[in-house]
Amino acid sequence: MTQSTLETQIRATGKAFFDSIRGEAPSVFNKGFWTGKVMDWAMKNEDFKVQLFRFVDVLPYLNSSDNLTRHIEEYFGGEDADIPAVLKWGAGKSTGLLGNIAGKMMGKAIRSNIEGMAKQFIVGQTTKEALKGLKKLRKDGFAFTVDLLGEATVSEEESEAYMNGYLELLEAIAKEQKDWPALGGAGDLDWGYAPKVNVSVKPSALYSQSKTVDLEGSIEGIISRMKPIYRAVKAMDGFLCIDMEALKYKEMTIELFKRLRTDPEFVDYPHLSIVLQAYLKDTDRDLDELIAWAREKNLPIGIRLVKGAYWDEETVIALQSGWEVPVWTNKAESDMAHERQSRKILENSDLIYFQCASHNIRSISSVYETAKALNVPESRYEFQVLYGMAEPVRKGLQNVAKRVRLYCPYGELIPGMAYLVRRLLENTANESFLRQSFAEGEEVDRLMENPEETLKRELAAKCAPADDKSEGLDSPFVNDPFIDFTVPANRLAFPDAVDKIRAQKGKVYPLFIGGREVETGKLIDSLNPADPGEVLGRVCQAGQAEIDQAVAAAEAAFPAWRDTDPRERAEIIARAAEIMRRRQFELSAWQVLEVGKQWDQAYHDVGEAIDFLEYYAREMVRLGKPRRMGRAPGEHNVLFYQPKGIAAVISPWNFPLAISAGMVAANIVVGNPVIYKPSNLAPIIGYGLVEIFRKAGLPDGVFNYCPGSSRDMGDYLVEHPKVAVISFTGSEAVGLRIQEKAAKVQPGQTHCKRVVAEMGGKNAIIVDDDADLDQAVIHILYSAFGFQGQKCSACSRVIVVDDIYDRFIERLTKAAECLKIGPSEDPANYMGPVVDASAQKKIMEYIDIAAKEGEILVKRSVPETGCYVPLTIVGGIEPQHRIAQEEIFGPVLAVMRAKDFDQAIEWANSTRFALTGGVFSRSPKHLEQARREFRVGNLYLNRNNTGALVERQPFGGFKMSGVGSKTGGPDYLIQLMDPRCITENTMRRGFAPIEEGEMWV
Template sequence: MTAGERERRTLAYGREIFARVDRHGPPAFTAAWVDDRLMNWTMSDESLKVQLFRFVDALPRLTDPAAIAQHLREYLGQAENAVPWWIRAGVNLLPARGLGGRMLAWAARTNAEHLARRFIAGSNVPEVLESIRQQRQRKLSFTVDLLGEATITEAEADGVQRQYIDLLNGLRLINDWPEVPLIDRDHQGPMPRVNVSVKLSALFSQFDPIDPEGTTRIVCQRLRPILRLARQTGAIVNFDMEQYSFKDTTLHIFRTILSEPEFRDWPHAGIAVQAYLKDTEHDLEQLLAWVKERGSPVWIRLVKGAYWDYETVIAAQNDWPVPVWMKKHESDECFERCTRFLMENYRHLRPAFGSHNVRSISAALSLAEEYSVPPEAYEFQMLYGMGDEFKDVLVNMNRRVRIYTPYGRLLPGMAYLVRRLLENTSNESFLRASSGGDTTEEKLLMNPSAVNHSPKNGQHAPTPSFRNEPLSDFSREETRRKMSAALDRVRHFFGRTYPLIINDRPVMMTHFIDSVNPSNTKQIVGRCSKATPKQAVEAIQAAKAAFDTWRDVSPEERAGYLRKMARVMRDRRFELSAWMVLEAGKPWREADADVAEAIDFCEYYAAEMIRLAKPHDRNVPGEDNHYFYEPRGVAVVISPWNFPLAILCGMTAAAVVTGNTVIMKPAEQTPVIASKLMEVIQQAGLPRGVVNYLPGVGEEVGPTLVNHPDVAVIAFTGSLNVGLSINHSASATPTNVQHHVKRVIAEMGGKNAFIVDADADLDEAVKAAVDSAFGYAGQKCSAGSRAIVLEPVYEVFVNRLIEAAKSLTVAAADSPGASLGPVIDEEARQRILSMIEAGKKEATLAYAGELGDLKEQGSFIAPHVFTDVSPNSMLGQEEIFGPVLAVIRAKDLDEALQIANGTKYALTGGFFSRSPNNIERVKRQFRVGNLYINRKITGALVDRQPFGGFKLSGIGSKAGGPDYLLQFVLPRVITENTMRRGFAPTTE
């Protein structure tokens, strides 16, 4: 066909479908009619729709009538402009207790289950079988999708595998039912009747594209019995496609397992591909090449995609390229191009078109005609409970239609339900447009390549002048390859010696600090010269000598040096990350984030210095008033080992850009990374003496650095005891030799808590708890060490938390699949173990992980979870700085807040809840420096979440915030009388 002929045939098919559609709808006042009216009402206002869907999503966790009434009031209250007055009045009268409350709870759950049954085929296999029987009576086929909670434990992954096996065994009865030729035969003869869709991420709790080989190995172990049973019983298995970051790993698993001898000749497997992704056409070409090599066809389910909002948000948050087409018509165009490709290659890639869009369906019919594809060789797939009138039309046109049929427990399946409701009621939805009555058929059938949509979907806030450095996307093979290569290169430099750098000159000492790889303590990462008090004084003298010149360098030029440092670190990004993996024991993502934060500090503080340097003048006739900042003098930067690049770089960059000179004293455990930062500074070309590198033992050189009268600023991050000692020592002011009061900036840790509300999404809460408590082995000052859980969900939360902790992979940090690496050194390990032993005397050790051979290899500690913890115990009050989580029970939110605020620290905190009122209350009453709602409590980003606390968590302002640089400067005002003999020059 020519393009014009193809378009005419497409439009002809589309008009035929619309002409065949039954437009009468359900009879008035029937249950279906009422459902449609309610659906249309909720669609009419975006705020009402969102609030009602939020209520539906939260309902499974609401255990009593009072909670149901409370959430209804809160959610509908947030959409009060869209709700009629009589409903607003009624909401305020909702009963929370007694018979009325119980009736309300029953009605809410009953109505939600009724709504769920519209989109979910059943809660067990017999109900699904009955639904399938009814579908087959309408000549509709099926594929069953298993609903459930997110898989966050290996026990849950085993349970999912059992459910798939039970499902296949239960559905095999269908093979004995009478044949329906339209759906039970294809162009080659009888085809499998049973069709099951599998989500691969549900088969492994640690499914992670950063480790595709490890993920593939575990997923395939659980997948093989499912595929064997499917082959034995005569079933088709489809691999579902999830979020973009999982795509390549999902494709890899699909190709890997179906290339195994056992399954290589099996044609009854398929995979979904998403036309809204820009990669999809390339992926189809690769699949075709693989199938030709394999020698047996596979099914391809072509869909538009269900995660558009998620993908655009994730890309915006990480400043990654957006993987999806930004305009709907672009996705539609891609869908038609992919349809053509599948029709051309239907003998290898068997087509299944998942769409309710009549234009897309008509294009497939036209292309099938063009390429002489037998009608039985392809099929259309639609969602259960949606667009039934279009299903019937295609059946009447003798086309095979398969229904994507979800099953599972109704209320826990609400996440799926909400997504279907949002999809069904979105402004871009074809079903909404076709049933709304205000869109013409010709517009609905318009060729997407002829559509001119100027506004883009998903517009985000304007890009600020400062942008965070994007984290590396380890779902991309190229990124993983670069990281692996950097690790290999860095290992070749193990054991080298590094000098001090004073006044830009190397100083090699006779005594060294041996830096050890905490993942393998037999490996010496490097040997750094160990400074003595003598070298500390020399470094201070060098910095003092450089100060007068550096102070007078313009702010713009100083900012330029920071931007050069940022560029150097970008160029050396994977190398610097590799050093942190091997010297600090940071897993890949943690190390990469450390480098990105260091770059952010340089770029942000450079921009902030330019802002602070802008003149602030308040002039009047005859008088000029000039307000400005000048540096304090010599700054000592004492940094920790847990963020060995980012924090050292951040404090140094802040001091340097404000005109101070610096002595960098890194932690003894990570001096090599600090040496690499000194190399970056030298590559950026900073003048001699502005920054000096002074590794040494804190007890030996610390007093000299802190007490020396020529030091003006001390920036410290570390333990509470050392921070308070520095503050005390620095407060001494011998006026005969020191004519200034030293400024101390100190971040000193926390005992951070997150509260889990009774209505919390436990999928999110447990995952965030594990990430917060055990990420980087709990060695972050922001780490979550206390989980305060409300009574109604305490037992469920604890059980899932323990299983999630069991599922973590403890491994060397350079292993890409490591969930949890080592602690920093043997001293830290022994300290943490002693606190664990003490904790056993005051609480229940509910879980202690096993280490196996790792115990002898490095400084490893497995995750530990304590329950029945008293808020005032050691476990509830003292910072442990390791993978130890204390779980505390609270009877209500009042008690939870009292416990959360009841420590000497105030650094980070978190709250998991779906109650708008409770969230607002916690924002007011949970007194910490950084509070996170419904997300993990670690991972602050420069400018987005300036970091720092109060009480005994810190002295000073937040790092990465708009007032951080003010701590390194002194404000001055110069006033000049410009009047002479009664004459003042003009101010213009």
């Protein structure tokens, strides 16, 4: 059959399909019902759609009528709210007894209707309900595949419960399935060949610690719980399908499928399939590789092909992370991929059992006619649609293809809401086939158009965007991409880089002053905190004499560097960023060994350093242009900036490259020569800046590397009369001491010293009574225990509103018990060692205090060798306790129980610090209250409170958290310079030139 003939057949079949269901509509679009009216409004009003879906998401947490009524008011009760009539009664402001009663009655009705909407997509909330629903489907002639909701597991106990939920359902089905008549024929198999029982499993839920960076550990964790499910399925002669989830799980899911398919226990059992997603750009390659693998192994397999349900999530994550968008961005491209991949699967039907999953009648018709053209037996493919969606489509499919299976989620309503929102997004998307077919009445010819023609037409209709011709420092700033551990090369690069830097152990690192290497007799060992017996290198230490040399070198370099064109200075900094980018894995590996950072956090620290260099270079180009002031004729006013002078940069060990590079580059790019004192706990990482700036072409004397002890030379550097700027990041105590020392004018000093100091934090995250705990628990664990809690931004207090306290604590503590602790060079470990024995001792003392002030909820065991401290969670803490007030700088989390959100805000503000904070809430009113009243420098809503990005989230606090402007922000460089203004009288003999922008009468 020619392609032209096949296309004609596809369109004819599709039109006949439409004719067979003419006049019908899915219940979700039926305007005669509450759901249909609300969905119709949502498709016409994007703002309402957003509010509706967010309300649907929070609804299961609203356990009281007052809470429900309040949320209805917050989501839909604004004076200008454009909402459908069916919501207006419940969304108005209630006044008086009658209004209050009416509001509660309407709230109850809204809850009932939305829960009914959710139940429409769920075959049952309990095993008993699910079994009843499945039996009814079979009675109506539909096969099923059943999927347990609740894939967001945060602890191994929850993962175990998820597995047991499947085993419980399978046990119940096993008792009854033999009594079920086979569909479509005699015997004990549906349609004469298919098992009656079909189960779909989302693998990530079976192992709560699944992560892309630990591929092997994740697969082992998942397969240990997948096997009992498959064993139970096999025992009842059933079929198992491994679902595909978000992209980050794709590689492990494919490998999991291969291992399960070749496992000696199951290798002779053919009923195993995997889901592939046509909207992923890599699926063509994945399909080819899977077919080749199955051919090589000579093993029959099953493939369910879907379009994909995570389009919005994958797109947003890619754009936020600086990655290429992994999905087709035009729906026609996904449709083309589905047809292309379907044909390839059908061409291999001797090996592959095909499960075509789609509601798109064009896609369905294409598969149906292509299978006939290729003479594929009916026993080698089937059609699948989602339970609760596209009822006319499944009815039409049953009439034409007979072999229809419904994908049937079951489970509790709270995890069901996440599934419901995904389904609603699919239904209401502008390009949704169901929306175009049944809600908007698109012409059949248009709906049956070949997606290749659709793509050409749509691309031709779009105006080509103007290309941004700007390059280099004139181009917009873009953050360095996050590391993507779904790329195998990125996972392999880390151990390779660690091995390479280990080969350099034993080197001696000199000072760098005035363009020369300077060795001193006093050396300090740089140690691996996971194994303090491992000496990574020895670093020369500067004393007061070396500081004098560095000041002299900087003073000599200052005039020429000050007068260098700002763009030229910026170009050198940009070159340094590019050098850093080429060495990103090496620089990251040093952090893994020297300070114990995990792979991702080490890489992102280097990425942040690159961002600082790129951003400040562009900022200097902007600020380096003299600015005309005023518009009066006859005078010319110009404002410009000049550098302050020599800068002392004193950096911390916890962000050893990012913060160092940021403070150093900011001063250098504005024209201030730098004397750089890195932390003695991360001096080798600091030495990397010497190599980078030398290679970038920085003039001698502009950057001077002078590690040393604070006792020997710290005060001396701060008090030196030639030092004009002190850029510091570190503890509150040291920061206050620096400010005190800098305030005193020394003999020969000709300027007031400028101190920019980032200091401590005692950061709180509030968990509101309607918070999404799937999200809150994971983000709080990361905020509190990422890099062992050794961040000034780390969460050290979590303040939980009373109504949700018990549920939150149960999930948080169980999740914390599952985190792996060990050397950071092993990516399976969530938490590593603290930076040194001194920090270890201090944190252990605070854990003892915590045990006296509150109740220890979690205290993990840790390796005996290395600078480890227990991951600790303590409850029963109140604002007056030391654990609630003092910065610990380690993995100790205080939990506080607030009576309501107002008290939570009050407690969050009750320390002398004001650095970062967070709120997990789905109450618009409470989020707005937090914006007003939660007084911190960086406030994060519904996400973790660490990891500020340059330019996107300028970082820094106030009160005792620091002095100076925010790093990575538009006014950071200004504080390192002095502004000057020059005024010229341009009038001569009564004549004044007219300049652009002047105001003349």
